[in-house]
Amino acid sequence: MNLHHFNYIFSIIIFAGTAILIEWHRNKRVLKKYELIILFLAAVSVPFTATDYFALKWHAWFYYPGQNLDIKFITQAETYLFAIAVTVFSATVTLIYAARQDRKLNHRSSSNKRRKSGPRRGVRAAAAAKR
Numbered sequence: 001m002n003l004h005h006f007n008y009i010f011s012i013i014i015f016a017g018t019a020i021l022i023e024w025h026r027n028k029r030v031l032k033k034y035e036l037i038i039l040f041l042a043a044v045s046v047p048f049t050a051t052d053y054f055a056l057k058w059h060a061w062f063y064y065p066g067q068n069l070d071i072k073f074i075t076q077a078e079t080y081l082f083a084i085a086v087t088v089f090s091a092t093v094t095l096i097y098a099a100r101q102d103r104k105l106n107h108r109s110s111s112n113k114r115r116k117s118g119p120r121r122g123v124r125a126a127a128a129a130k131r
Contacts, residue, residue: 008068008078016085023092030099031092038091045087050074 024031031038052075055061063076071077 006069008063008076009081012078012082012085016082016089020085020089020092023089023096027092027096027099030096034091034095038088038095041091042084042087045083046080049080049083052076052079 056063056075063078068076068078073080
């Protein structure tokens with residue numbers, strides 16, 4: 001069986017799909033809250049992918065007919081898959097980074113509140129015992 005016409009789609013699934021799965025597996029608790037946002041961004045990326053049509057018409061690049069599925073809906077079907085995968089990965093990484101930064105800021109603000117509130121009870125009791 002000749003699988004050369006799946007080269008482009010295999011490379012998208014292997015490289016982009018693996019990265020997305022790893023990030024979702026490691027951070028599923030954070031990303032579960034943002035599923036709809038990520039899905040919305042993926043859907044929004046699809047119409048912009050159609051601009052690839054102009055590059056194909058101007059012969060800026062081309063696809064080897066023997067290495068893709070040759071299913072065209074304005075442009076190649078694999079291009080839509082790639083655009084969705086890149087959008088999902090970018091949104092995922094951005095949301096993970098933002099959640100980590102929020103956690104750091106919340107941790108800093110809570111530790112600053114403890115410092116400003118004065119010494120803890122154990123410290124007062126020890127100071128009173130010395131007197």
